[in-house]
Amino acid sequence: MVLKAFFPTCCASADSGLLVGRWVPEQRSAVILAVVHFPFIPIQVKELLAQVQKTSQVQVAVLGTWCHRQQEPEESLGHFLEGLGAIFSHDPWLQLCRERGTRFWSCKATYRQVSDTPATEDQVMLIFYDQRKLLLSWLHPPAVLPGCQGGETTPSTGGLADIFDTVARSEVLFRNDQFVEVPVRLSHWQSEGVEASILVELAKRASGPVCWLLTSLLSLLSAASACRLWKLWPLSFIRSKLSTCEQLQHRLKHLSLIFSTEKAQSPMQLMRKANMLVSVLLDVVLGLLLLSWLHSNNRIGQLANALVPVADHVAEELQHLLQWLMGAPAGLKMNRALDQVLGRFFLYHIHLWISYIHLMSPFIEHILWHVGLSACLGLTVALSILSDIIALLTFHIYCFYVYGARLYCLKIYGLSSLWRLFRGKKWNVLRQRVDSCSYDLDQLFIGTLLFTILVFLLPTTALYYLVFTLLRLLVITVQGLIRLLVDLINSLPLYSLGLRLCRPYRLAAGVKFRVLEQEAGRPLRLLMQINPLPYGHVVRTYRLPSCGCHPKHSWGSLCRKLFFGELIYPWRQREDKQD
Helix, strand or coil: CEEEEEEEHHHCCCCCEEEEEEEECCCCEEEEEEEEECCCCHHHHHHHHHHHHHHHCCCEEEEEEEEECCCCCCCHHHHHHHHHHHCCCCCCEEEEEECCCCCCEEEEEECCCECCECCCEEEEEEEEECHHHHHHCEECCHHHCCCCCCCCCCCCHHHHHHHHHHHHHCHHHHCCECCCCCCCCEECCCCCCECCCHHHHHHHHHHHHHHHHHHHHHHHHHHHHCCHHHHCHHHHHHHHHCHHHHHHHHHHHHHHHHCCCCCCCCHHHHHHHHHHHHHHHHHHHHHHHHHHHHCCCCHHHHHHHHHHHHHHHHHHHHHHHHHHHCCCHHHCCCCHHHHHHHHHHHHHHHHHHHHHHHHHHHHHHHHHHHHHHHHHHCHHHHHHHHHHHHHHHCHHHHHHHHHHHHHHHHHHHHHHHHHHHHCCEEEECCCCEEEECCCCHHHHHHHHHHHHHHHHHHHHHHHHHHHHHHHHHHHHHHHHHHHHHHHHHHHCCHHHHHHHHHCHHHEEEEEEEEEEECCCCCCCEEEEEEEECCHHHHHHHHCCCCCCCEECCCHHHHHHHHHHCCCCCCCEECCCCCC
16 A cells, blocks of 8 residues: 655755654555654653644654664664664654665655564655645635646645644644753754744734724724714714715724734634735825825815816806707707706706805815825725715716606606506506506596607607716716725735735645656655645635625616616615625
8 A cells, every 4th residue: 555655855854863743544644744863762752742732732643763874874773763663653654764875765664563464564655845835824625726727636635634734733843942952852844943033022012902902992983983873864874875984984894803802713814814904004005195195285275276167167068068958959859848947957056056166165175185184094085085075076967867867767657657558558556567457538538648748758858867867877987986996905805915926835725746756666756836826716715895885786777777767876785795
């Protein structure tokens, strides 16, 4: 039978000694974690292994012996190492040896002799792995694993998970201080020890009180935002319509999770915290850059001075558009009476809007200054405020759209109802279906008159509805682009993408093997390398929940609403995105 021995590359040049690791019987694999060097006392080695087992819950044991003959010229050393099997008994007992002056290795796996049965020996497959990369990486579950690429050998996920889990949970074995004498000398990826840093230790000790203080402040803010006063009708309505309130509440949840004193229970939670922290930091940095740009060269004053002329220009263009509609637009014959009524009605609204803008003009610079100051809370907050300002500045366009949509919808449903009257049908409200119905002569006469009136008035109403719907869609498109940028900053897993770019082995999708030696009479030697998770899978796996609302209707449903005159605002519904 074939036995797989996973050997760390950092121990290939280590002195002779004992192989310490874990035996995985389901996979018939031996995961070697370290090499114990001479001189040592057996009882101290057993105490060390018992301490590691208690801390890491990994069944660590002495699996065999390691002989490096390039550094140990004595021929009797091999016989001495073979005799250690009587002290540290384990089945199978591995004997790895690197021959002197050559690149060849010899590997044996023997079992203890039982009564008259001779000792058996297995064929060993030696697999080298980078212990540091395997310790720092996280093997993703099958739900997020991409398909195997051509030419790569990927073993079962369960076997890989055992190997990764063994190395990750045995981290306590690698924690050695460089300046502390230990009774047992080991060789592993951190054999030189961990050199302590005063700054790191101070940061660790200060992080606890700082996180506790920030968590308390954020709890007070959360309690204030959940006060019943905000649930009263005017405040609750305004809060539900403003993007700024949604973004502030979303960032408050992020900060509460980041500065929580609870320890992350899984790599996924730890990665989520890191992604949130990087997202908040990037948001604040971009906001500070925007703040510095706005307050340099008096750009806020320039924007305030340009805002009123732009609003006047937009109102003037709307007046020209209404005057064009009140005439003969594109040569169409409109109902003059209805056309004049609608045109003067909308012109009066534009007049009110211009008066409102000029009334607010002395305060515009102060408003923009405070809006620019809010950028220190993050670029997403500033963009949310910009979206709300656009909604307020285009409120007259929204009113025009609502008026036109209501008139158009009323006529469409009126025509459909009268069309059923001609066919001897009616809509049954209780059963929600169309039933047959008999009408007398007076009802048919009145229905014919109303149908004729609505048909001849429909083109005028439809033209106004079409124009103001296009203007409303333009405003919604601009707000949608701003909302998309905010959601991108909120949900993009920047830390995971940076980790994938700089340390691709940290996000493992699987492994591949490269053949190092394959000769007759020699053990097969392979090098195990980590396959990183593709960028697309990184984004889908670690994407953060966004505060934005998801589209409620499909494009077909949206077109149906536009055709029948149903309001498309708000055309997004609020949903809590699950991880």
